[in-house]
Amino acid sequence: MSTHLRHLITLQNMDASTIQHLLNRAESLREACAHGTRRIELLRGRTVLNLFFEPSTRTRTSFELAARRLGADVVNFDIAGSSTSKGETLLDTLHTLEAMHLDALIVRHRESGTPEFLVHHAASAVCVVNAGDGNHAHPTQGLLDALTIRQHRPNFNLLTVTICGDVLHSRVARSDVHALQALGARAIRLCGPRALLPDPSEFPGCTLHEDFDDAVEGSDVIIMLRLQKERMIATLLPDEAAYFERYGLTQERLRRSASGALVLHPGPINRGIEIASEVADGTQSRILEQVANGVFVRMAVLAELLAR
Amino acid sequence: MSTHLRHLITLQNMDASTIQHLLNRAESLREACAHGTRRIELLRGRTVLNLFFEPSTRTRTSFELAARRLGADVVNFDIAGSSTSKGETLLDTLHTLEAMHLDALIVRHRESGTPEFLVHHAASAVCVVNAGDGNHAHPTQGLLDALTIRQHRPNFNLLTVTICGDVLHSRVARSDVHALQALGARAIRLCGPRALLPDPSEFPGCTLHEDFDDAVEGSDVIIMLRLQKERMIATLLPDEAAYFERYGLTQERLRRSASGALVLHPGPINRGIEIASEVADGTQSRILEQVANGVFVRMAVLAELLAR
Amino acid sequence: MSTHLRHLITLQNMDASTIQHLLNRAESLREACAHGTRRIELLRGRTVLNLFFEPSTRTRTSFELAARRLGADVVNFDIAGSSTSKGETLLDTLHTLEAMHLDALIVRHRESGTPEFLVHHAASAVCVVNAGDGNHAHPTQGLLDALTIRQHRPNFNLLTVTICGDVLHSRVARSDVHALQALGARAIRLCGPRALLPDPSEFPGCTLHEDFDDAVEGSDVIIMLRLQKERMIATLLPDEAAYFERYGLTQERLRRSASGALVLHPGPINRGIEIASEVADGTQSRILEQVANGVFVRMAVLAELLAR
Known part of the structure; x- marks a missing residue:
């Protein structure tokens, strides 16, 4: 492994070998767990603290x-x-927790940059893992998506990947793009209503699409993003039915993609808004594999940071 | 053990040998714990998830x-x-949790039938334990009540048991009746205000009583149910004092029962509403023994489901 | 050790040898942890329950x-x-938890005397640890403050200590005074606005001060208390700036104290209200050492109560 990983804040600028190494470690842990190794005592005596400023029971449970x-x-x-609800500053919380001798801090925060801010101000050897910050990054999601894709399509340089939904505000989309580009994906298409598409300069090498039918054409992987209900107004698609009509992944649309294209979604899914139930539950859906891989990827990250 | 227990949803139709086997296992665990076996590593490496849609710190803590x-x-x-509060469906929650490789799911839900619904739709080998669903069932409560009674009165076929309170809406009453009938209780009397008594056809073999003095007469076991304050209006007993007057278990009423009759209550008790303090704290009260047995019964159930 | 410690409710009347013994044990544990002993299995199989009626994530996490x-x-x-929110009495909660065979109960409650009440009514061998009750006591805070001071100034009989803020309502101040007096502190000065100073008869041997500049003069240790915003009105110092002006610990005021005086605060701190940021973050601040010592002191207390 070339890079010395001390924290996991973003996948941006992470090289392919580091990503592949983490994915390999996740695979090894998956196999160890499958072969009845019920509990691996690699981090025995270490303390990991979940510091979630935004609620997310799923992600918190996966890390736990x-x-x-x-x-x-x-x-x-x-x-x-x-x-913190009594007005303690973020830094006082950080330093207080550090004084209790924690080994890792899993942080989710609505403001982009919070995990990096904690890294810069940490006074101890604590490892910071970003569990999602604002629109910025969600690196373990990027890794688990990459792992899920790799399990089915190991040659990334053959792949066309479409990411559809509220790309503009999506930390998942950003971390996916970083992972996919590092791993050499052939083409990445970002699709959504104009108001939810990012500035093209932020995503060099990706193409932007307002027409989902065009974007899905020939795609090998389709990553659907969760639509936050509060974004609906900005889209000029005033209701869920209208959104689904233009940006929902239906069985019909899926047929435009490459044969056997993989369908991913970070969850929780909005059935009938961004994805049709028959697609979410269909044979091409990898959504539950993503959840399973999430635990292994997070084990790999924690092992990498804490048990080197 | 005749029946192969995969889940624990209800005691209805569970045979006596299965129930006795679970109670025996609970007793063995109780003895193991009493003799200083501080921790039994039977389920080492297994993961149990508490999925409580209704708050219940006591029951959750007991399972934990x-x-x-x-x-x-x-x-x-x-x-x-x-x-789930963002609108994810129950099945999506189930399948997401299953993908994280859980061994058991302890479920409490306000809607009857939810645990069975989860069993029918589970995609993995996860074991579902019902920790109370609507008015339907609370099987570990039924088992711990049976265990508590058996510790004092092992011959169920000699016993007259009175269950008093809001029987109509009580999952505790239902699971108690199922356990008691399987174990061969001689007589079961269900008592409460008319509006809170069930349809007699639901409880064949039980007698219904509106007069608590009559019902308690000669009873060997009296199980008092917790009165939900919101049921008060339906009873035509418009206040707590009136309810207590007719359906509260007082020392005086207790004297009508068989000598040394056992007093049970699933807790938390409403002192002065369904039970007098002097009875709750008296020598015939088995309420705290029920709590202690609750942990052992739940250990037995988890051991039975997960460590066979 | 002279006194047989069964519970930890208050430091009042605790003798110096008992306190020193606990501090020594905390130091031993600190060294064991520092030398890579990642986890000490002294309490393996024991169950500790956090029973916090007042929210305090920091203290709860420290005990956890x-x-x-x-x-x-x-x-x-x-x-x-x-x-308990459904109206169960405190004693019913206690006895229910005891029936589940807990080894220790860590209790925080807004009413003074609650932990002692639980001790008097406990039916089992459960150990009660007071994690703060009303204005009465916060003994582990007193111990961790004493430990922090001892690490820098082991000769208590040379020390002048000033405690400043809302002394009247402070359980921290009371436990600090009890520890410091037992350990032989030369002088203890209690300082604050008149409305927040206690009756002098409660603190024999301490002096009361309304002028913080006078109180801080020559002090070796300055313990700042957190100002609850709701107390502001009573102080006749109607806003935060006015409070800070008279009772905030600034670098300028700190210079009046003895050379290298220690600055303590139980946290969370209100920067710019009771303490200037430059002091809180300055070289004389021991605030984060207090947090670190908190874990070791609580380990020592639990070990003392449960593993004798």
């Missing part, structure tokens, strides 16, 4: 399971009842 | 302690902050 | 980490979702 399956202790720091 | 004392990892899935 | 690092299982009993 990952850490526990490596033998670590996990503490959930409940922000709602904490002194 | 049971699972931990068998060496399992326990994750509390906080529904309030979860994507 | 302490218990886990000794190998105990920790259960967080969430009062908000519990039957």
Whole structure:
């Protein structure tokens, strides 16, 4: 492994070998778990703290399971009842937690840049793992999506990938693009209503599409993004039916893609808004594989950061 | 053991030998714990998830302690902050959790039938344990009540049991009746205000009583149910004092029962509403024994489902 | 050790040898942890329950980490979702939890005397640890403050200590005074606005001060208390700026103290209200050492109570 990974903040500028190494480690852990190795004691005695400023039971649980399956202790720091709600600054919270001798801090925050801010101000050897910050990055999601794709399509340089939905505000889209570009994906198409498409300069090498039928044409992988209901107005597609009509992944649209194209979604899915139930539950859906891979990818990241 | 227990949804139609087997296992675990076996590693490496859609700290804690004392990892899935509150369907939640490789799902839900629904749609080998669903069933409560009674009165066929309160809406009453009938209780009397008594056809072999003094007469076991304050109006007993007057278990009423009759209550108790403090705290009260047995019964159930 | 410690409710009347013994044990644990002993299995199989009626994520997390690092299982009993909010009495909650065979109960409650009440009514061998009750006591805070001071100034009989802020309502101040007096501190000055100073008869041997400049003069240790915003009105100092002007610890005021005086604060700090940022983050601040010592002191207390 070329890069010395101390924290995981973003996949931007991460090289292919580092990503492949993490994915390989996730695969090894998956196999170890499948062969009855019920619990790996790699992180025994280590303490991992979930610091979620935005609620996300799914992601928090995935990290919690990952850490526990490596033998670590996990503490959930409940922000709602904490002194941060009494006005303590983020840095005071950081330094207080560090003083308690934590090995890793899993951070989710609505403001982009928060995990990096914590890294810059950390006074100890604590490892920071970004579990999603604003529109910026969600690196473990990017890795688990890459792992899921690799399990079916190991040659990234043959792949056309379409990411559809609210790309503009999506940290998932950003981390996916970073992973896919590093791994050499042939083409990445970003698709959505004009108001939800990013500035093209942010995504060199990607193409932007307002017409989902065009974008899906010949795609090998289609990553659907969750539509936040509050974004609906901005799209000029005033209701869910109208959005689904233009940007929902239906069985019919899926037929335009390459044969056996993979369907991904970070979850939780909005059935009938961004994806048809028959597609979400269909044979091409990899959504539950993504969830399973999420635990293994997070185990790999924690093992990499804490057990080197 | 005749029946192969894969899930625990209800005690209805469970045969006596299965119930006795579970109670025996609970007793063995109780003895193991009493003799200083501080932690049994039977479920080491297994993951149990508490999925409580209705809050119940007591029952959740009892399951959590049971699972931990068998060496399992326990994750509390906080529904309030979860994507189910963002509109994810119950099945999507189920399949997402299954994809994370859980061994058991402890489910509480306000709608009857939810645990069975999960069993029918589970895609993995996950075991579902019903921790209370609507008015339908609360099987571990039925088992712990049976265990508590058996510790004092092992011959069920000699017993007259009175269950008093809001029988109509009580999953505890239903699971108690199922357990008691399977174990051969001689007589079961269901007592409460008319509006809170069930249709007699639902409880063949039980007698219905509006007069608590009559019902308690000669009873060997009296199970008091918790009165939900919101049911008060339906009873035509418009206030707590009036309810207590007619359906509260007082020392005076208790004297009508068989000598040394056992007093049970699933908790938390409403003192002065369904039970007098002197009875709740009296020598015939088995309420705290029920709590203690609850942990052992839940250990037995988890061991039975997960460590066969 | 002279006194047989069964519970930890208050430091009042605790003798110096008991306190020194606990501080020594905390130091030993600190060294064990520093030398790579990642986890001490002293309390393996024991169950510790956090029973916090007042929210405090920091203190709860500190206790949780302490218990886990000794190998105990920790259960967080969430009062908000519990039957205590359905009207169950405190004693019923106590006895229910005891029936589940807990080894220790960590209690925080807004009413003074609650932990002692629980001790008097406990039916089992459960150990009660006071994590803060009303204005009464916060003994682990007193111990961790004493430990922090001792690490820098082991001769308490040479020390002048000033405690500044809302002394009247502060359980921290009370436990600090009890520890410091037992350990032989030469002088203790209590300082704050008149409305927030206690009756002098409650603190024999301490002096009361309204003028912070006078109080800080020559002090070796300055313990700043957190100002609850709701107390502001009572102080006749109607806003934060006015409070800070008279009772905030600034670099300028700090210069009046003895050379190298230690600055302590129980946290979370209100920057610019009771303490200037440059002091909180300055070289004389021991605030983060207090947090670190908090975990070791709580480990020592749990070890002392549960592993004797």
